[in-house]
């Protein structure tokens with residue numbers, strides 16, 4: 001069964017604690033927090049104060065997906081705020097290896113993220129030092145977009161490299177995930193699925209979480 005990480009980008013911000021506790025009770029594996037700086041992506045969302053505010057609310061792993069230029073400026077502060085895992089885009093920094101080292105030195109798990117236009121070959125040398133790879137299945141910046149099916153070949157390629165090397169990093173997918181697309185990703189090697197609008201735009205979020213689990217059981 002795939003691990004589920006709801007994205008709070010689609011939650012009700014006026015009732016965020018309620019919406020976090022709801023998915024926590026439904027038995028998810030992590031909480032996905034999208035950090036957007038209005039420069040790397042054309043949207044703004046949260047900062048580290050959001051991570052600090054959510055830390056006492058849940059014991060779920062707080063997974064921060066940093067969509068910002070030069071994330072090296074802030075990764076230590078996100079770890080300090082309570083992030084368990086920090087994801088950084090390879091496209092967002094000149095020093096990806098260094099940023100991943102900084103995340104680990106700060107005590108968090110390190111994730112490298114790739115945009116739809118970035119090939120798996122760009123991250124092969126980073127695989128020995130990451131805990132998770134996030135393959136974006138939409139262009140980053142907004143929830144509620146359609147899944148990009150050509151990304152399935154990239155997930156499969158990454159899974160093959162992982163198997164051949166005996167590595168244990170998780171493979172996460174993010175964007176356009178629903179009960180149909182989660183199965184496609186799981187079947188080619190994804191181990192963690194982020195879902196925002198599919199869960200939170202529903203009147204029955206718990207049922208949507210169950211549907212994602214059943215689809216990959």
Ligand SMILES: O=C(CO)[C@@H](O)[C@H](O)COP(=O)(O)O
Pocket residue numbers: 007009010032034065138139140141142143144145174175176177194195196197198
């Ligand atoms: O990182 C992002 C968007 O940039 C995501 O985490 C979205 O929040 C996913 O939303 P859905 O596609 O599941 O609605």
Ligand SMILES: [Co+2]
Pocket residue numbers: 007032033034065174194
């Ligand atoms: Co995300």
